[in-house]
Amino acid sequence: MVNEINIRISGQNGDGIFSSGETLAKICSRSGLVVHGSRSYQSIIRGGHVSYSVRAANHEVRAPADYIDVLIALRGDSFLVDVPLMMKSGGIVLFDSKGSRIKNTDAPDGVILVDMPASEIASRFSDLKIMMNTVLVGASIALYNLDLSIFTDLLAHTFVNKSAEVISTNISAAEAGYKWAKENVKLIEHDITFTTGTETIFLGGNEALALGMLNSGLQSFAYYPMTPATPVGLWLSKYGPMSGCTVKQMEDEINVANYAVGAGYAGARSACATSGGGFALMTEAIGFAAMIEAPVVFIEVARGGPSTGLPTKTEQGDLNQLFGASQGDFPRAIIAQTGVKDGFYLGHEALNIAEKYQIPVLIASDLYMGEHFETLEDLDFDKIPIERGKLIMDTIPEDQRPYKRYIDTEDGISPRTIPGVEGGQHDAGSDEHDEFGNLVSDRRSGYPEAIEVRIQQMKKRMKKMDYLLKELPAPQVEGASADEAKILVVGWGSTLDTIREARSQLEKEGVKTAQLHIKYVLPFHADEVKEILNTYNDKGVKILMVEANFTGQMARYIRAETSFEIKEKYLRYEGENMLPREVLAAMKEVL
Amino acid sequence: MTEITNLEITSKDWKVDVKPTWCPGCGHFGVLSAAKKGVIDVQWLPHNTVVVSGIGCSSNIPHFMGGYGIHTLHGRANPVAEAIKLSNPDLNVIVSGGDGDGLGIGLAGFVHAARRNFDLTYIVMDNQVYGLTVNQTSPTSSIGRVTRSTPYGNIERPLNPIMMALAAGATFVARTLSSDGKHFQEVVKKAMEHKGYSFIDALSPCVTFNRVNTKDYWKERVYRLEDTDYKPDDFMSAMSKAQEFGDKVPIGVFYQEDTSLYSDMDETNKRVKNVVKNGAHKLTAETRAKIIKDFV
Ligand SMILES: Cc1ncc(C[n+]2csc(CCOP(=O)(O)OP(=O)(O)O)c2C)c(N)n1
C-alpha cells in the first residue's frame, strides 16, 4: 500500500514530455493533492533524454521523490536512465515496444513491464504522434484510480482555443488509455483520498518569485535570456503589463543590470534576473546601485559552473560570486530562496528591503529551486505590505535646497528624491561623492575635507547593514534539541525541504535529528549561528554540511564568520537534483 | 524659427554652484554651454530633466549642468537612460559622454537604444582620444595618431559615428562643433525637440592630448549642411554624406525621421502611461484571479 503518487514521463525533447508531465501534475492538484513537479533536460532543442516527475500526496511533498512507481517510457533511453536509477521492485513501466520501437527492456527485479499498444490506440483517434502521450497519461492515472473526468476537463481547458474536434479526439484518446489500463493492468493499491473542487495554484520557483514581486508592486523588470533564470522574465513579459510593470529584454546582462539600476533610481520598484554567467557581467552595476543608493533586486538562478558549465543542471556554486560581486565594500543583502512558496513571499520581502535600505538585494536561487513546481496552498496576497522606505515624492522646501541626497543619518538611510520631484535635484554619482552627490574623486580628492567625506559616506552606507541585520529573523534550529539530537544537518537555500525529508526518514528509524538552515546569508547572524553550532557540538552531536558545490562555499563562509569549522560535508556537483535518500545516506555515513 | 518671448525658464533656474573641472580650453566647455542654452530654448524644467552620463572627462557634465544628474559607469549611460525614460516617460532625458564611453565600451548600449527609438538626446563629446585615462587611442582616433597607447601610430580604422548612428536606426542624426556655439545651440535644440532617439556627434577637442584634431583643424574643414541644398530626409543620402570626413567635414543634421517611440508602443505604458506615476500596487483582485486561473 502506497500513500503517494509517483509518476515520471520520459522521452526525447520534442516528445511533449513537459506538457504531458504538467498535465499529470495538474490532474493530481485538481484531485486535491499536494503536488511536486520536477524536470530533467539537456541543452538541446530536439533529441536528448528528458523527463518530468510528478509526486503527489495528501501529506506535504516538497522534495523530489526518491523513487518512481510509474514510468511512462516513450523512448528506449528511458530504460537506460530512469529505470535503473529510479525504479525498484513493484514499480510499473508503461511503454509501447512496437510504437516506440523499444528493444532493450532491462529492469531491476520485480519491476513490472506493461507493454501497451498505445500508439495503435492513439491512431484510432488521430494521426498525431502526440496523441500517444494522451493515451499513456490516461493509462497512468487509471493505475491510481484517479478520476478520468478531471483529465478530460483539463483537456477541454487546455484546448479551449482549438476546435471542438480537437477536444473530442483528445478526450476519446484519454478515455481509451484509461480503459485499457483498467482492463489489463493490476491497479496500484493506495490509501490516498482524492477530493475535487479544489483550485490550488501550481507554480515553479521562478514564477513564484515573479508573482510575489508583481504582487509587491514591481514596476520594472529587465532580463537577457539565460537558463535557468529565463522563466522569470518570460512570466513577467506576459503578466507584467497587466499590473503596471514594464518588462525589457536587453542586449546583454551588463545593460540589464544598468537598466535595472536606472529604473530603481527613477523611482520604479526594479528587479532583474539571470544565471551565473550573466551575473558575472552584471557585477559592476551592483556596486553602482549601492553607491548611488538605488534599490534593485538581482535574482541569480544558479546552474552548474564554471564557465557556461552545465546549463540545464543544478548547483549551489555561485555563492562566492554573490559575495564577491563588484569591487569595494558596500552594503548588499543576499537572501537564498528556500522553497517555491518562500519565493512568493521573498519577492515581496526583497523589494521592500531594497527600497527601505536603498541597496542591492541579491536573491540566490538555483536551477532546482527555480524550475521545479509545487502546489501553493493558502497563498496570502495581503500578508506583506508594500514598503517604499524614505521615498520623497513631495516638493522639497526652499531651505533644503540644494538637496542633500546622501545626507548622513542615524541609520545611514537618506531620504530619497526621484527625478520629477521639484527641488530634489542632485547628482547621483558612481564616484565617491559628498552629501549633495558632488564628486570628491577629482579636484577635491586628497584634501582633508575629501578624506572626511569619504569616511563619512563609507560609514553611512555600511551602517545600513547593521540595521538590516536587526530586522532579519535569526536562523533557528528545527527538530531535536542538542541534548537529544544525534545529528545536526546544516544547509542553505534550495535544499531545505530535501533535508527535512531525509531527516524525517531517519527519525522513522528512531534517530533524533536537527537542522539549521540558512536563508539570510548577508548580513549574517554570525553570533546566533556560532552559538547553535557550538551548543550542538559541545553535546557531541554530529554536524553535517549539505550543499551542492565542490568546495563547500557556505561551510567556508560559516567558518569565516563564526570560526566554527564543519568538518563533515556532503557536497554535490554533478548537477542532478538532490534526493532525500541521498542526504539520508550521507547522514548515516557520519553517524 | 518662432521667437520665444516671456521665457518662463531662464538660466537662473539651471544655475549650479559646481564649477567644471576640465582643463582650460577643453572642448567640453562648449558642449556644456550649448546644452545649457538648449534646455532653456526648449523650456525644460530642471526637476523634470535628467542628464545621464558614463565615465570620462566628458561624462562629468551632469554635475555642471543642473537638473537631476546620474553619473553612471563607463559606457552605461544609454541603458540607464532607457530605464529612466521607460519608467517615467514624462521626464526629459539627455545622455552624454565621450567617444570612448559611447562608441567603445558602451557601443552596444548606444546601438540598441537607438534602434528602439527611445526619446533620448545623446551627445557624444567626441575628442578622438581617451582623456581621463590620460591619452590612449579611442574608437574615433584617426589612423597614424600617436598616443600613449599607440607610440608607433594608430593602425585601426576609425569608426564613423554618423554612419554608426544611421545604421543603428537613430531617428535624428547630426554633427556639430563645440567651438561653434551658435550652430551647436541650433542643433541641440532640434535634437531635444525631436521625438525619438537623437544622436549628436559633437566634435569637442581635447586640448591636452589631441594636438591634431584641434579647434583650428575643424574650423578649416567644416561646412554647414544648412548652407547647402542637402535635405536630411533621405537615409541613403545621409549614409553617403556621412562618408565625407576628410578635407571637408559636414556639420548639421544628416537625417531626421518621424516614427513611433518605444515608450508609446510598450504594452505596459499603453495601459498605465507612466509606471512611476502610476505607483507601486498590489495585484487587483481581478488580475490575481486571472493569473490564478492560468495556473490551476
Ligand atoms: C569598466 C571601466 N573600464 C575602464 C575605465 C577607465 N576609464 C575611465 S574614463 C575612460 C575613457 C574616457 O574616454 P572618453 O569616454 O573618450 O572620454 P574623455 O575622457 O575623452 O572625455 C576609461 C577607459 C573605467 N572607469 N571603467
Ligand code: SF4
Ligand atoms: S584631458 Fe582633454 S578631454 Fe579631459 S578635460 Fe583635459 S582637455 Fe578636456
